[in-house]
Amino acid sequence: MSKHNHKKHEDHKHDDHEHDAQNHDHSGHSHGGKAAAFLFIIGLAVYLGALFIKNEPLNITLNLVSLVIAGYHIILEGVMDTFKLTIKKKRFMPNIHLLMTLAAIGAIIIGEYREAALLVLIFAGAHFLEEYAEGKSKKEITNLLKLNPTKARLLKEDGSEEVVDVAGLKIGDRLRVLNGDQVPTDGVILSGTTSIDQSAITGESIPVEKQVGDNVFGSTMNGSGSFMMEVTKDSSDTVFSKILQLVSQTQTNISKTAAFIKKIEPVYVTIILILAPIFYLLGKSMFGWGAEESFYRTMVFLIGASPCALAATDIPATLSAISNLAKRGVLFKGGSYLSNLSDLGAIAFDKTGTLTQGKPVVTDVYFDSSVTEDDKKQYLTIIASMEKKSNHPLADAIIKHLSDVRDLDLEVENLVGVGLVATYNGSEYKIGKPTSYKKVSDEVKQHTDEYENSGKTVVYFGVNDYVVALIAIQDVPKESSKNAIKYFQSENIYTVMITGDAVKTGQAIGKSLGIDEVKANVLPEDKSRIITELKGKHKVVAMVGDGINDAPALVAADIGVAMGEGTDIAIDVADAVLMKNDLNRLAYTHKIAKKLRKVVWQNIIFSMLVVLFLISLNIIGLMNMSYAVLIHEGSTLVVIVNGLRLLRSASKLDR
Template sequence: MSSKQHNHNHDHDHNHDHGHDHDHDHGGKFPVIMYFIGLVAFLIGLYFGEGMVLYANIAFGLSILTAGYHIILEGFGDTIRNTMRAKKFSPNIHLLMALATAGAVAIGNWEEGALLIVIFAGAHFLEAYVDGKSKREIKNLLEMNPTEARIVLPNGSTKVIPVDQVKIGDTLQVLNGDQIPTDGVILSGTTSVDESSINGESIPKEKNIGDEVFGSTINGSGTFTMEVTKDSSETVFSKILQLVNQSQKSLTKTATLIQRLEPKYVTFVLLMFPLVLLSGPYIFGWTWEVSLYRSMVYLIAVSPCALAASAVPTTLATISNLSKKGVLVKGGAYLSKLGGLKAISFDKTGTLTNGKPVVTDYTFENGIDENELIDIIVSMEKQSNHPLATAIINQFPNRKELNLAVENEIGRGLSTSIKNTVYRIGKPTSFSNVSFVYKQKEEKLAAEGKTVVFVGKDEYVIGLIALMDVPNQHAKDAVKYFKSVGIHTTMITGDAKLTGEAVGKQIGIDEVVANVMPEDKAAIVQEQQRKYGATGMLGDGINDAPALVTADVGVAMGDGTDVAMDVADLVLMNNDLSKLVYAHQLSKKMDKVTWQNIYFSMFVVIVLVVLNFLGRMDIAIGVILHEGSTIMVILNALRLLVTPKKYLSN
């Protein structure tokens, strides 16, 4: 086993909380009100100016206490708590800002100390807004969780009950415009349902008797009754909420690394402070007052505010964007891995293909009444429950239904007798009286990976029907995209080699691995990892679960099994491979924006430090440039909430 695979494990419960709170939850509206009081106090201080220094300094002091009380509390309070928890000194950025403000006040620069707090606190609230912006999507989802259901009682009357009292097997009535309470199957009525909360698609889906409906989706103009098939805590929508809430706690490696480095970085800055202070008089020839002032500017200049905001808002904005598009991500770490894939393996049935066979070709003997023969074939197939029978019935809808006595013979297929003539539908090997023409056609269609059935009249073949599980509409474009960006594509299938290669050729896939037993899929993924590097796996069934866990990124189709969705890292809610292409493109963009932010924030720090030692920097300019860089970084991250124009087609 490769070391890559050996080290890979999917523990989806990791909470990457390293003591730095990125929720910035300061207790609702109170801090905002206090901030604006502080801002007004600062403006009053500016109004008094140099003519009324005492009153101005009182206003600036009030500004520091009201606008920045939470900065001071987080600076000292969180540092003490994190230090006790980690059992080593663990300061944060807020401590630097609090110390810089205290230093400015100590040397009599009340105005600059207040300016520092007012601008830092303002940028802090902006970062909280951006973090909250992506999480508000989650709160909106939570508000969409159904709370009531209209149950049909044994006497036929209805009663509104809490949705958590609904049991599997209950019959519910859903009125027009209602929210569907839980997952189930329609028993009576027809309607259209807005399923955008599940799959991101805005076009309502038509629903008839026997169709599945999902909790939280919105019923259209029809009224229907449904049988409950899932407990409200186990619905597709509940799983979505669990996945998306979980994704908030799992950050990218870069974001996690920045969080881990923050206390170490701040500790280093504080250790350097005495050296900076002493270098003024002894190296640069400054007075002690100038040196202390420059040391305060140094604390502001090297504070990693922009660096701390480089990755987390970017990651959360990306996850939020994808969740609106019907792509659920269990954490930012998996988005980073998705962007770095070198190979991707696809299960064939239900992933690259629609999972249901359809009629692709049919031909009948010249001189035969084709309409009459098709009526006979459809009437026979309606008495079979084979998947191929469904495909044939769907191919020839609205046919005349004949009352036939049909016999299903093992190895020979379906047969019936009409006016002393025996008609039979069966596999080619069950017929011996086959013309050269039909033998040729059967060989050609079989070579294309199609399943062929012969239609016989008194054991003489008079026609054939070819069927195939055809590629879904997005498969070819998705495979083409992944190949274009240098990712090796593989199709894994349990089908015969001929069938697998025929589908692979249609899609344009690099490699086809056929005749695969379910238990072998994980081993194939491991081989791909050894050969190419980071490997993704797409699947929809229980038998795909081991391969999904083994892969660096496991992707499940939303229409697949619960097991596949539980173990996967990404879920495509609409079984739409173009959404995976979009997720890959956005993950690459996320990585690019994160590193843009990191480079920019470090560049600003270096420039501010150099200008400070050259004597070209004061606290006011330092604060404006420093917090300006933080705001620039946050606004850059905010771009990930918007779908880029070049991806809109996806």
């Protein structure tokens, strides 16, 4: 990894620590969990009961009981967190909880017991609503954790089996996986065949056939077959573990907006605390309000100027957006990367496995015009039978294309640099690359040029060294890739394809997808350099890839996105993972990122206008404490509920 890439990785870690420090109160806002929620409900019931009590001493007592029961955690956090953080930072670090505690105490001093209880109740209720957003974002992570296997059938040297903890497995251990079992960890099949549901890792809805030599992933579900496997990775290094590690960082990595708000919160609260006595003195001396009215309006000022709504503008919305995406198989390390995506200026894609299927398929089979229909059928049978004896990577594509053709028992010789050769009924048949033939008709040459200009690999089939057929093979683009590219271009986002393929092949695929620019013949070490060049021209650059060779580019990009079917190294260094291997999900993610930015700005503008509105009306004497509490705390609820809208799908958000 280059110095630049390593630095970005370190920056990520630094950001996490910084955000964690700034987000101390957010991560700790469990408010005592279920017990606090239960007490809040009791406090609310007591407050509602007090509304119907005419006896003044009893009414006051009930309101105070409601305040203490429902808001004890607010008072504790206000005092204790301020004290602890002030000692730690060696400067005064008050929080909103302290401001609300002082406002409630002030309301009690002037005899506004009901308003004091209402203030604390709504403030506490807003925090429970904020925790709901956080809980929704964690729900998908919890669901993932439930998929994490815990037991394995270990094969001992004497052939016996023992059920052991997955955490205790070592590389090289041999395991048996029975039908219906969960695959305990990553490994390779030693014996047996089966089909495996890999949807937990790759999002594929159809089970994948597995045989000896194939890799299997921990947490996937085995089908009807049973097999023996060898452990190839430590339990903490499996693809599934990498994904869990990535998602677990969501709560500590918040957006720049949220980090900024958290950073200025103590400064803002300190300013309000300094302005409060000044406001009191000005009211008493300059405006002639009198001591009692000045104190009353100062308490209203404390409530109205409190940044409760401002503090809730970003995090609930971001967590709701992350939860929305997690349900759809898009996992983010944190809000900062999702927030940055809304400013996306360019996006680069690896070709193989990202934009394309990653597996070559036969696109065309062309026979020379001199070949009869009966000969065609016989030739297809011979081609399929010969390819079944080959270990060439293109053989699988040809066999799959000709899967319904009957099989012949042929003796096939694999000649290096030439191809496959077999003799049948006195004739010699050969399958090889075009350069291995001399007798080629103009008709075949013309079609070869057409296919190769379309980025396809051409294989010849000849009889007695005369070419009678050609087979065109290509790693075809995914339909989802075409749709995603079209979307990004409609958003004026520059699209780039990076591939190690020849220029002609790369240009052909790029043209079929409508990509803005194709970088072909690229060596793995040059990918990160291309990303750096793009960053010099565009505000935010994303990279999407799935292989080990994509890792440096994923780190170099502002936002690295790994395909869930990719290598664990790519997943490890990426900022997000597309579990479903579907680029339409990335287009959807960009829509949600834009919605998130819009919602956050709506919240910020709304919360600040409410503060200005309350302060202005308080100064001219048109605001009492009851309305101040309802409007101010109500605005906090509005901001949080507006953020919770991002739990809905993008199409519903447009309504």
